[in-house]
Amino acid sequence: MYSEQMIAPARHEPRLPVTGAGEGLAGLFRRQPCERFEPGAAVFWEGDAAAHLFQIAEGVLRVYKIIGDGRRVITGFLYPGDLVGLSLRERYLYTAEAVTKVRIRRLARSRFDEEVNASPTLRPELFARLSDEMAAAQDQMVLLARKSAEERVASFLLVLARRLSGDAPVQPVVELPMTRLDMADYLGLTIETVSRIMTRLTGRGVIAACGRHAIVVRQLSKLEFLAGEGDDGDHDPIGVAYTRQAVWPN
Amino acid sequence: MYSEQMIAPARHEPRLPVTGAGEGLAGLFRRQPCERFEPGAAVFWEGDAAAHLFQIAEGVLRVYKIIGDGRRVITGFLYPGDLVGLSLRERYLYTAEAVTKVRIRRLARSRFDEEVNASPTLRPELFARLSDEMAAAQDQMVLLARKSAEERVASFLLVLARRLSGDAPVQPVVELPMTRLDMADYLGLTIETVSRIMTRLTGRGVIAACGRHAIVVRQLSKLEFLAGEGDDGDHDPIGVAYTRQAVWPN
């Protein structure tokens, strides 16, 4: 189902600093054995009893919901260090599926609850992670409700580029382990629209392709502007007229 | 700024049952004095230091974010019993503004944190509320990413109708205290599109207008179908051809 060459997953640390003398929430998973999932394999399904939480050791996951006639919405991509299933009720709210090869650690929900309940240092961390998740969800609502296709793609690439910016090379190589269809279902677009805009961004020199599953960001500030962070609206977005040769300030 | 006649706010209890012998999270606010806000007044602004949480005693709030050139996205409407600012970091993630006249109780964040930290019954409730908020956010992402304008409006009306369904009359009167512009900014549409679809739903007998800020749901099952819960996709949505007389199964 997913026979393309493997992409090395992005390496990054959990987003939150460890709070106490322990190792934070991530530490709870440390002793758990790693399970492996091949690309396309589901870790759990929407509607399953939410018996476990997971932490990604390696690889990338997509989480999504399906509505009736097959429409799919990817609500997020998860990277090493991220916790999966934090905001759980009785049942999982979404399906989690491996994008790349994934190694993941599992912890019983009951055990997690006990540990968190017992630790005054873990509770704020859990809370902070939930707040981060909520903030991301709201940003995504903004993107989906009010941004154009080009702004959506640019925003997406920008988030990925910033994820790496710990080592911040001038022109970071951004891995895109997911398919174009995944991107489309995340951004509320079609695969064709995503493809066209990637092509357009490449043609304008904003990004450069490194194979199909990686890009180089050549003009970060332009990408930021196209993502809708320019805020003034007095510049012309690239290729609005499709034939026009836009002239860029720098 | 907002001079229309007041709508009686929907009365409903907090969504979660009180967990312990106390009164749950809501009880923390009980002794706080009520503050009043007129329609259009902001309770707090995106970016303000998040020093307080709020509980709505009466009225309806909208919470929204603005991007650059004035585009607004309403991420939610909040009703009596709801807590405002739960998922907070250092600063508020959004602006909260009164839709109707609002009475609201304020609690210092530090105080709230202390109380929750000290109470093993409040913690699960807080957690459950955050999970509910997350679930709602994900549903909204699905709506914005993949639903048509008609499905969005129908979904919205359905959620409001179900909010009342504690007393479940056969044809519930649903209050719409917000303006059409609010609805549009919540649903990722324009005011004209919302208006046209409301008109279309009225014309087809799915809903009936009760003035501009209330409707009667005449055919709940049809509304559910139009909201995209019909799941089979083999029926025709109303008025797809704009001229066609659809024949409904019942």
Next chain:
DNA sequence: CGGGGACTTGAGTACTATCAAGCGATGTGG
């Protein structure tokens, strides 16, 4: 009764979806 704001309705446009080929890389079997 008149003004203004919210809402509705209409006409035309534009952006993105849909439908349809074509391309390029990968993997397989003859």
Next chain:
DNA sequence: CCACATCGCTTGATAGTACTCAAGTCCCCG
């Protein structure tokens, strides 16, 4: 080893939904 099938992606042509711009109506309120 190469033809061929497959899959993911790109590109092109066309169509349709929702947006934009523009009146016009309704209702509230002074």
